[in-house]
Amino acid sequence: MNVRKFLISKGTIGALFMILFYGLVMVGTYFSGYKVIPHKVKELPVAIVNQDTQSQSLKKQLKKDLPFHHVRTQYTLTQAQKKLKNRQIYMIIQIPKNFHSKIVKQEQNTNLKFWINESNP
Structure with missing residues (x-):
């Protein structure tokens, strides 16, 4: 009998309502804020830094x-890194x-180098 009174009391019903309301607000905020990111990635400025004259x-x-x-x-590596730090560009490809x-020689492995500022997202 006491459990039934507890479950139908105003405090319990109010707490359940607040839990549901808060959960819906958080889910709505999460999905409305993060669905935009994949569509806007193409708009982010990036830099290509070419330090090899034969790779034009x-x-x-x-x-x-x-x-x-x-x-x-048009940036050098140090200029691009400074702009990346200041969030003026979002990725550097070196x-x-x-x-x-x-x-061409295939003697050594070589890689393109990428930098991103992980605080940008």
Whole structure:
């Protein structure tokens, strides 16, 4: 009998209502805030830093084929890193020195280097 009175009391019903209301507000906030991110990724400015003079065609191809609409190629690595730190660009793609010759010789592995500022999202 006491349990029944407890379950139908104003305090219990109010607490259950607040739990449901708070849960719905949090779910609504989460989904409305995060569904925009995948659609806006193409609008983020990125930088391609080419340190290899023989890889101009690779730089042009990356600029053309990447899904980003704002690709900057005029920065040095230090300028790009400063802009990344200040959130003016959101990713740096670096083509390192001797990239082309290492690929052609196939003697050493070489990689493109990527930087992102993880505080941006």
